Amino acid sequence: IGKVESYIHEKLEKEKLHFVLLDPDDVSPDLASKLAQMSEEVGVDAIMVGGSTGAEGEVLDGVVRRIKESSNLPVILFPGSHGGISKYADAIFFMSLLNSTNPFFITGAQALGAFTVKRYGIEPIPMAYLIIEPGETVGWVSDAKPIPRYKPKIAAAYALAGQYMGMRLVYLEAGSGAPEHVPSEMIGVVKTVVEVPLIVGGGIRSYKDAKEVVKSGADIIVTGTAIEKAGSLEEARKRLESIIRGVKEIKK
Numbered sequence: 001i002g003k004v005e006s007y008i009h010e011k012l013e014k015e016k017l018h019f020v021l022l023d024p025d026d027v028s029p030d031l032a033s034k035l036a037q038m039s040e041e042v043g044v045d046a047i048m049v050g051g052s053t054g055a056e057g058e059v060l061d062g063v064v065r066r067i068k069e070s071s072n073l074p075v076i077l078f079p080g081s082h083g084g085i086s087k088y089a090d091a092i093f094f095m096s097l098l099n100s101t102n103p104f105f106i107t108g109a110q111a112l113g114a115f116t117v118k119r120y121g122i123e124p125i126p127m128a129y130l131i132i133e134p135g136e137t138v139g140w141v142s143d144a145k146p147i148p149r150y151k152p153k154i155a156a157a158y159a160l161a162g163q164y165m166g167m168r169l170v171y172l173e174a175g176s177g178a179p180e181h182v183p184s185e186m187i188g189v190v191k192t193v194v195e196v197p198l199i200v201g202g203g204i205r206s207y208k209d210a211k212e213v214v215k216s217g218a219d220i221i222v223t224g225t226a227i228e229k230a231g232s233l234e235e236a237r238k239r240l241e242s243i244i245r246g247v248k249e250i251k252k
């Protein structure tokens with residue numbers, strides 16, 4: 001287990017966590033730097049960087065570098081494919097989209113990116129990634145067969161399969177900008193089945209959402225849109241502060 005994964009486990013001993021996702025296609029390096037600095041000030045636990053479209057090459061490198069300069073938070077890549085790798089990041093969610101219908105997103109992109117991750121010495125953290133309805137952009141782009149919102153057992157079966165295949169995190173994804181987050185019942189059922197930490201993202205925008213998702217069983221929540229679309233830095237800070245309050249109120 002590498003440094004970032006140990007950091008996550010140590011923190012999880014004490015509290016639930018909140019990661020902020022910044023998509024280099026939506027956020028300039030300047031804004032990313034300000035948002036990362038502010039995130040650290042208000043108590044975010046890590047920054048994830050990635051996206052389904054355009055989060056590659058110089059655009060990606062520029063954003064990761066500026067975040068590293070302006071905060072001490074770990075930067076974890078959240079790649080849409082092997083294009084989403086930057087040597088400036090600390091770690092990468094080495095994820096397999098288990099409910100994709102296209103082998104490229106299950107093992108293909110991973111094979112194409114593996115040597116790059118090794119060459120740059122980025123810490124890989126194996127993760128089972130599951131798309132839940134509606135799935136939004138990532139669901140469409142990655143040929144997922146989104147898990148129906150009213151079928152928690154299907155999500156639990158995939159999550160447990162991921163754990164049995166050696167993945168050390170499970171991520172339930174409703175899709176960035178989803179009108180509603182992953183249903184509480186589904187989060188609860190998955191949580192009772194898997195032992196690895198459970199990450200939930202997509203459509204979490206408020207104190208109430210965050211609290212509900214964590215209470216249902218999420219160990220880590222991810223928010224992107226809530227601060228990316230905040231309009232101003234002050235508004236973004238306010239939103240983050242209330243989301244974090246919702247996360248940290250639920251004790252282990």
Ligand code: 1GP
Nearest residue numbers: 176177201202203224225
């Ligand atoms: C998307 O789960 C993340 O990959 C975050 O979603 O942008 O809706 O917060 P939001």
